[in-house]
Amino acid sequence: MSAAELGFFVSVFLACSVEAVEALTIVMAVGNGRSWPSALSGAGTALVLLAAAVAILGSALSTLPIDDFRLVIGVLLLLVGVQWLRKAVLRAAGLKAVHDERDVYERELRAARGAGRAGGWFDGYSFAVSLKGVLLEGLEIAIIVVTFGSDRHHIGLAALTVTAAGIAVRAPLARVPENTMKFAVGVMLCSFGIFWSAEGAGVSWPGGDAMLLAIIAVMLASSMLAVLSLRRVRAR
Numbered sequence: 001m002s003a004a005e006l007g008f009f010v011s012v013f014l015a016c017s018v019e020a021v022e023a024l025t026i027v028m029a030v031g032n033g034r035s036w037p038s039a040l041s042g043a044g045t046a047l048v049l050l051a052a053a054v055a056i057l058g059s060a061l062s063t064l065p066i067d068d069f070r071l072v073i074g075v076l077l078l079l080v081g082v083q084w085l086r087k088a089v090l091r092a093a094g095l096k097a098v099h100d101e102r103d104v105y106e107r108e109l110r111a112a113r114g115a116g117r118a119g120g121w122f123d124g125y126s127f128a129v130s131l132k133g134v135l136l137e138g139l140e141i142a143i144i145v146v147t148f149g150s151d152r153h154h155i156g157l158a159a160l161t162v163t164a165a166g167i168a169v170r171a172p173l174a175r176v177p178e179n180t181m182k183f184a185v186g187v188m189l190c191s192f193g194i195f196w197s198a199e200g201a202g203v204s205w206p207g208g209d210a211m212l213l214a215i216i217a218v219m220l221a222s223s224m225l226a227v228l229s230l231r232r233v234r235a236r
Helices: 003-033 036-062 066-092 101-114 124-152 155-168 178-200 208-235
Strands: none
Touching (some): 101 124
């Protein structure tokens, strides 16, 4: 595994760890607040849909010529990375509330209990909220998993590896501020997106993969400058 692949792998399982916990928070809240069978059914349905999406998208991408493949993958990574980085920058600047899983759990739990009692063996509210939560949190990870595995034609293995790794390291990573992780992942994904989309468009980077380090440094510096600028604006 090259240094570039290792860096991307680290970014992927960091993202998986964060998104997996966010999805689990929603499922636990509606499960405890209303109906565990319906909440788990919704989560299971979402996982099946995500698996199908990964398989279909991965198969389609693996048939593309290498340059087209890199361009598509780069654009997908940029779309996901920009969203992560934008939120992290706003939170670091104090313009967006810092994500708190405890607060999310309590909020979802109150909403579940306030929606009325679950009727019968199936609770549509629990099913729908779990389905939506897992599906939305998982879509970004599905895209990243496809980019990690499609080039090697091991989509299923990549999905299992990065998800398991992300969940396994979640306990020690919990000591690191979540926004710090999201900031780092956003920088990495945007950098890989720029690198691969440019290669797909025909750009030949001087120094090859080593240029990726320069792109990461520029992205990190630009993001930190954005945070400082927004803090000054907020202070005024």
